Amino acid sequence: MKEELLATFSNHFEQPLIDEILEAGKLVEVPAGETIMDIGQYIRSIPLLLSGAIKVLREDDEGDELLLYYLEQGETCSVTMACCMGQTKSEIRAITETETEMIMVPVQKMEEWMAKYKGWRNYVFESYHNRLNELLQTVDSIAFKNLDQRLVDYLQKKVEVTNDNRIRNTHQEIAYDLHTSRVVVSRLLKKLEKMKKLVLHRSYIQIVDL
Known part of the structure; x- marks a missing residue:
């Protein structure tokens, strides 16, 4: 797992942070088509993707879904982070698009690392920025295309x-x-x-x- 983590996140994270992720995180392998997060669930950990892809969906009042964006190697879900930080229920559904390997990080570590590591803070802010842009693209697509x-x-x-x-x-x-x-x-x-x-x-x- 260490080699995969280094290959994926070495440009983002300091070595001490990578060591802590290896200690606190749990490696999870999920086949394609599995729901790994559902609407209404409380979220206790966040995924760091080592390989594969996850599609993130929103559901309307009638149960119909809309694809919001994909998560790919080296990414995480900022919506998940927000739910973790606010201790609120998930408002999205996440399904593995392909066979996916990820490290699940406990929420309490995420909060600790925000204060401790610049690399983690930058990664979190970059994730929020990227997801916001993708959500805007989704809105533009629905509105204008x-x-x-x-x-x-x-x-x-x-x-x-x-x-x-x-x-x-x-x-x-x-x-x-x-x-x-x-x-x-x-x-x-x-x-x-x-x-x-x-x-x-x-x-x-x-x-x-x-």
Whole structure:
């Protein structure tokens, strides 16, 4: 675990901080498709991603979901941090997009390290900044882009975070992430296929040129 932690976070953290993370943190390996944090849960620890990707979702009053952003290697979730610091329930759902390896850090250590390590403070502030920008991009996408472009952006991001041009989500799962209907998603995917941007297979979508 030490080698992975050093490779991922050595540019962010001081050596004494890395030593403390190794002592206090718990290494967790999670397969793809697992919910690691759910709406309404109290959060006692935060994830530091060593590998893999996690998608973060918001749910409306009717139970429909909207994809907010992805977490990737070297990142953490600032929403989780805020819940930890405020001792409030989670307002997001986090699901592993791919097989994911992470270190879970107890919340009390996070507070201690804020006062103790400049590297940790910078990392936390950078995380808040990055997540805010991603949330603004999500808002802009909903407000200013048509669903055709949102779908293309979504597929491109999927390829990026999974490093695979075969997307194995069902049309219904994509519809959930984009907060729309399966029928609309299927129609737009057919349109992209006619444009030779992708190929629809029975169990996956082959991205060709988006």
